[in-house]
Amino acid sequence: MxxxxxxxxxxxxxxxxxxxxxxxxxxxxxxxxxxxxxxSIKLSDHLQFFDCGSNLISVTCPSCDGEIEVEWWQDRMDEDYREKKFRLEKYITPCCSASVSLADLKYDWPQGFAKFGIDAMNxxxxxxxxxxxxxxxxxxxxxxxxxxxxx
Ligand SMILES: [Zn+2]
Incomplete structure (x- = not known):
């Protein structure tokens, strides 16, 4: 299921x-x-990640449209998440050295960060x-x- x-x-x-x-x-x-x-309504004092699960096809750079390696992205996700919250700090992309936060990256399908969300299951x-x-x-x-x- x-x-x-x-x-x-x-x-x-x-x-x-x-x-x-x-x-x-x-x-x-x-x-x-x-x-x-x-x-349900999701409310948090800190930024939470709302992911698209297995719908994720690619992560691309907003500056040059180059594809970002999923491994690089995962490492930045781990780095950004400290004390149970995302910081959305700026990182230098490997493709074109642009300074971007995890929220600036383009996700296909979309996913994002928020303190508030509302979601429906099935x-x-x-x-x-x-x-x-x-x-x-x-x-x-x-x-x-x-x-x-x-x-
Ligand atoms: Zn780039």
Whole structure:
């Protein structure tokens, strides 16, 4: 058996919507994905990593579009995560010596870092439509990233 999640996080990793907005988004998620096994709000004082699981195909450099070795990326992930939090410090990419944080790298499929997220387990709705994404952005009052995790 495999599981699928849709996670929604702000594009700004440090942005946390206020409680009424979080509750509205949760209600909205239940409305559009009523078959979900579980839908929950994730809140943390520190940055957490919202990954796409086995959907990850590649990591690329935002500066030169060169492919980043997964091993290099894993090492930076380990380096960046200290005392149970990500720092998003700048690292020099091996391809073109650009100074980037882990959040600056391009992930295919998308994944990201956030203090706030909302996720649905096995929502069984495929991918969100553009209008559904826009509604979430309206409700949460910020630009969002939509992460599809497959495990
Ligand atoms: Zn590069």
């Amino acid at each position: 495999s599981d699928n999640w849709i996670a929604i996080i702000p594009r700004d990793p440090f942005f946390v919507p206020d409680e009424s907005r979080r509750e509205s988004a949760l209600t909205h998620f239940h409305r559009i994905a009523p078959e979900s096994d579980e839908i 929502p069984n709705i495929g991918e969100l439509s553009d209008s559904q994404k826009a509604e979430f952005e309206e409700l949460l009052g910020t630009k969002l990233m939509f992460i599809y995790q497959h495990i």
